[in-house]
Amino acid sequence: MWPPVVVVLAVPYPALDGLAAIYGDQLTGKVVVDVSNPVDFATFDSLTVSPDSSATAELAARLPGARVVKAFNTNFAGTLASGETGGVPVTVLVAGDDADAKKSLIEVVTAGGVQAGDAGSLKRARELEAVGFLQMVLAVQETVGWGGGFAVRP
Amino acid sequence: MWPPVVVVLAVPYPALDGLAAIYGDQLTGKVVVDVSNPVDFATFDSLTVSPDSSATAELAARLPGARVVKAFNTNFAGTLASGETGGVPVTVLVAGDDADAKKSLIEVVTAGGVQAGDAGSLKRARELEAVGFLQMVLAVQETVGWGGGFAVRP
Numbered sequence: 001m002w003p004p005v006v007v008v009l010a011v012p013y014p015a016l017d018g019l020a021a022i023y024g025d026q027l028t029g030k031v032v033v034d035v036s037n038p039v040d041f042a043t044f045d046s047l048t049v050s051p052d053s054s055a056t057a058e059l060a061a062r063l064p065g066a067r068v069v070k071a072f073n074t075n076f077a078g079t080l081a082s083g084e085t086g087g088v089p090v091t092v093l094v095a096g097d098d099a100d101a102k103k104s105l106i107e108v109v110t111a112g113g114v115q116a117g118d119a120g121s122l123k124r125a126r127e128l129e130a131v132g133f134l135q136m137v138l139a140v141q142e143t144v145g146w147g148g149g150f151a152v153r154p
Numbered sequence: 155m156w157p158p159v160v161v162v163l164a165v166p167y168p169a170l171d172g173l174a175a176i177y178g179d180q181l182t183g184k185v186v187v188d189v190s191n192p193v194d195f196a197t198f199d200s201l202t203v204s205p206d207s208s209a210t211a212e213l214a215a216r217l218p219g220a221r222v223v224k225a226f227n228t229n230f231a232g233t234l235a236s237g238e239t240g241g242v243p244v245t246v247l248v249a250g251d252d253a254d255a256k257k258s259l260i261e262v263v264t265a266g267g268v269q270a271g272d273a274g275s276l277k278r279a280r281e282l283e284a285v286g287f288l289q290m291v292l293a294v295q296e297t298v299g300w301g302g303g304f305a306v307r308p
Contacts, residue, residue: 045277051205086307088242117297123199124291130284131304137278138247143271144308150285152292153240153302 004104006031008072013038013048013055020062028065031101034125035072037132044140047133056095056125069096069105070125071116073132076139078147083114086148093119093152095128117152158258160185162226167192167202167209174216182219185255188279189226191286198294201287210249210279223250223259224279225270227286230293232301237268240302247273247306249282271306 007027009019013036020027038048038055049055060068071094072080079090092109094116096102102118109116119128135149161181163173167190174181192202192209203209214222225248226234233244246263248270250256256272263270273282289303 045275051280088305088307117292118295119288119297120291120295121199124288127284127288127291130281131288134273134278134281134285137274137281138271138306141272141274143273144306148307151242151305151307152298153242153305154298 004031004067004101006033006105006108008033008035009059010035012036016055016059017062020059024063024065027063030066031098031104032059032063032066032068033072033105034059034068034070037073037129037136039133039136044137047129049129052126054125054129056129057122060122067096067098067101068122069094069098069101070119070122070128071095071105071109074128074135074150076135076146076149079149080114082147084147085151086144088151088153089115091152092116093128095119095122095124097122115152158185158221158255160187160259160262162187162189163213164189166190170209170213171216174213178217178219181217184220185252185258186213186217186220186222187226187259188213188222188224191227191283191290193287193290198291201283203283206280208279208283210283211276214276221250221252221255222276223248223252223255224273224276224282225249225259225263228282228289228304230289230300230303233303234268236301238301239305240298242305242307243269245306246270247282249273249276249278251276269306
């Protein structure tokens with residue numbers, strides 16, 4: 001049995017619609033990872049998605065045959081490169097409705113030497129996007145650095 | 155000049171309306187701290203406040219003369235007692251529109267030996283409540299312990 005194919009859409013939120021339109025058929029059955037933070041960068045005061053939804057929920061609606069999960073959006077790029085969030089191990093949080101898809105992604109991430117944790121159902125992508133946004137606010141205000149932010153502690 | 159009076163409403167979300175009705179007049183001019191996490195405990199799948207608002211925004215609307223801030227809701231009780239979130243120093247995040255009110259609360263918290271950081275405007279209470287909710291989900295799922303959760307790293 002082949003391991004599942006994991007496709008990471010490492011693009012900004014505004015690119016997701018176009019990718020879904022072009023590649024939707026090819027993503028059927030695959031684990032599709034949304035990493036986006038749909039921040040309104042014009043105001044830096046809200047997200048651009050509906051407050052009772054998420055970028056991931058929107059993507060999942062456009063890709064009904066794919067196994068969509070949210071991950072990586074609560075990790076600043078530098079923390080994934082260094083393996084640390086402000087001096088403690090970085091943790092990738094993963095949310096989605098397909099338990100096997102989450103498990104596959106968590107295995108890929110941990111095989112790369114990075115901790116990963118289950119953050120619940122696809123609905124929790126909304127909270128992950130709030131965490132990602134707030135973390136950016138903290139960095140812009142210099143409450144934390146871009147190598148720090150939210151660490152997940154046991 | 156007297157230091158500002160800081161009133162911490164250390165009560166669950168459903169109690170806030172009644173307190174505002176009874177004590178509203180006495181809270182005028184005071185720094186009022188909302189610590190609540192308005193989680194729907196029946197479903198444990200959403201907050202009970204409108205998705206484009208927050209418990210703190212609702213409270214501020216009921217207490218127009220008070221200087222309302224959000225704080226402590228992203229800290230499990232045990233972490234405030236021990237001073238640590240999973241082995242690293244605990245940080246209290248504070249959001250509000252009154253800069254002096256936030257500063258006063260941050261001074262009180264840090265005087266008690268606990269780190270505190272500015273998390274932005276009152277609108278950011280929405281994201282703090284998302285963090286508080288997601289942290290509870292992580293603990294219930296045993297992704298983290300009740301002495302752990304989200305730490306804020308520099």
